[in-house]
Amino acid sequence: MRTENPELAKIFTDCAKKAKEQTNLCMYPGCSEKAINSHIMQKNGILSSLSNDQHLWESAVDHFNAEYIGFKRKGINKIYTFLGFCNTHDTSVFQKIESKDKIDFNDYESCLLFALRTACNEYRIKEIVIKQQECTLNHPDTVSNGMVEISIEQSKIGLRDLSFLINSMWNDLKNNTETFVFEHREIELFELCLNSIYTYDTSQEIQDHIIRYGKDMDRTSEIFISLFPYRGKSVLLMGYHKEDQLKVKSFVNLFFKENEKRLRRRLSSLITFNCETWVCSNNLYKSKFEGLDSEFFKTMLFSGQNGNERKTFNVNIFAKGFKEEFKNFVKKNIG
DSSP states (O other), X not given: OBOSOHHHHHHHHHHHHHHXXXXXXXXXXXXXXXXXXXXXXXXXXXXXXXXXXXXXXXXEEOTTBSSOEEEEEEETTTTTEEEOOXXXXXXXXXXXXXXXXXXXXXXXXXXXXXXXXXXXXXXXXXXXXXXXXXXXXXOTTTSOHHHHHHHHHHHHHHHHHHHHHHHHHHHHHHHTOOOEEEEEEEEEOOSXXXXXXXXSSOHHHHHHHHHHHSSOOSOOOEEEEEEEEETTEEXXXXXEEGGGHHHHHHHHHHHHHXXXXXXXXXXXXXXXXXXXXXXXXXXXXXXXXXXXXHHHHHHHHHHTTSSOTTOOOSOOTTSTTHHHHHHHHHHHHTO
């Protein structure tokens, strides 16, 4: 269904395009070169293993639709990319995990490089969102300035928290230090590639902190999550800063101590409710997600409102009957 407010949709779309065009410097410290379209995950060997026709599926924004997030098919050269690094640094920094040789997931630096790309993509997304929202403030008759200003402020807090993590990563790479903890495991192949940052602190906990102390948390605790195909299996890689270890360790351990059946439930909740940065094969889209645009849009809105993002919901994206199960879940619990 098309939006009932095409004028507002055009403002959002034009501002998003302008913001992206203005946010294109290499993210390597001290570099002033223009960034290229960097793949969040390597194209050759990982993304290509999901594609049998040089295309993959991702969730995408279309403000001209009433439900403005849905699935879109895109070529492998353009999908899962961001304006992150210049050609020189995109090649040199990540060479260790881009080579055709076997990736050592017990090697700290290799795990760190996966997390660094994920963090830089999230940082760039927030930068673009801020510029997009600042652009919409030029249309006060169409856009509610108060809500936009609050959103901008929250995004700036997110940038501050991400800066702490990214600076720690560059420092590790420069000084051969280890300020993060990483865990990994293999599971049965699932034709999906996910790279996201999961905020451990729930919306309710963040709000309670503001009410109690009259200010935002000094920093939220972030968990890096990657799930991707590799050599006939899917690799789950998770990491967090050592300063957050006491808070998040027991939660992260659940993903590595539990059996694969329980793990699938946890991953299903992350993919359907909490993590938006993922792509999948055509086969997986057809069998799992085709026709569920409306349901995924509703879960996205629900996730931002339910207050407890750590909750595991009764959905199983790996199950054969997922489509009907998910439709029934959304109808019963969200509407």
